[in-house]
Amino acid sequence: EAQVTQNPRYLITVTGKKLTVTCSQNMNHEYMSWYRQDPGLGLRQIYYSMNVEVTDKGDVPEGYKVSRKEKRNFPLILESPSPNQTSLYFCASSWDNSYEQYFGPGTRLTVT
Amino acid sequence: GQQLNQSPQSMFIQEGEDVSMNCTSSSIFNTWLWYKQDPGEGPVLLIALYKAGELTSNGRLTAQFGITRKDSFLNISASIPSDVGIYFCAYSGAGSYQLTFGKGTKLSVIP
Numbered sequence: 001e002a003q004v005t006q007n008p009r010y011l012i013t014v015t016g017k018k019l020t021v022t023c024s025q026n027m028n029h030e031y032m033s034w035y036r037q038d039p040g041l042g043l044r045q046i047y048y049s050m051n052v053e054v055t056d057k058g059d060v061p062e063g064y065k066v067s068r069k070e071k072r073n074f075p076l077i078l079e080s081p082s083p084n085q086t087s088l089y090f091c092a093s094s095w096d097n098s099y100e101q102y103f104g105p106g107t108r109l110t111v112t
Numbered sequence: 113g114q115q116l117n118q119s120p121q122s123m124f125i126q127e128g129e130d131v132s133m134n135c136t137s138s139s140i141f142n143t144w145l146w147y148k149q150d151p152g153e154g155p156v157l158l159i160a161l162y163k164a165g166e167l168t169s170n171g172r173l174t175a176q177f178g179i180t181r182k183d184s185f186l187n188i189s190a191s192i193p194s195d196v197g198i199y200f201c202a203y204s205g206a207g208s209y210q211l212t213f214g215k216g217t218k219l220s221v222i223p
Binding site for chain 1: 200204
């Protein structure tokens with residue numbers, strides 16, 4: 001089954017404790033992206049990647065890092081999480097030159 | 113990124129009613145997309161529009177790319193309970209891989 005998976009689905013952590021949210025897709029998509037969703041603000045793009053080793057900042061990249069060492073994986077790294085990063089995070093992927101992004105199920109992160 | 117004005121923010125309608133929502137921007141875009149997010153899930157693409165004036169249907173859903181290329185609307189006819197969710201418009205600029213989403217329209221359908 002074609003899908004985007006994210007782990008963990010739920011995470012509660014404390015300020016400053018480094019964490020990684022994994023994202024993996026099995027559709028051989030070149031493009032991958034991370035979004036955060038907050039009430040009243042919709043979906044905002046954090047980072048995106050056009051291919052292996054090619055990443056770029058989205059609209060809200062501060063406090064986040066990404067890497068794209070393999071085509072199928074695009075982890076999101078929070079080196080020192082803060083409470084304002086409490087949010088619902090989505091990973092998405094698509095073919096090159098396609099706007100039909102397939103979204104993962106989401107990761108709900110709480111930073112206390 | 114550019115701001116999208118999506119309205120209304122929320123709607124409560126009776127089952128069987130038609131629904132209309134829209135997005136506007138001060139900038140010209142080449143692509144308008146409409147996504148739906150079911151409760152507890154990630155967004156799913158409903159309709160993609162690539163040409164000014166384009167009118168596209170997907171079942172009970174109809175979307176149009178405005179002639180000025182600054183707006184788009186989505187209509188849902190004869191709403192049913194499973195239409196509940198958040199509807200997002202999104203755009204991408206020419207040659208860009210970056211998608212910018214509106215703030216969403218939350219639809220509630222009263223049986």
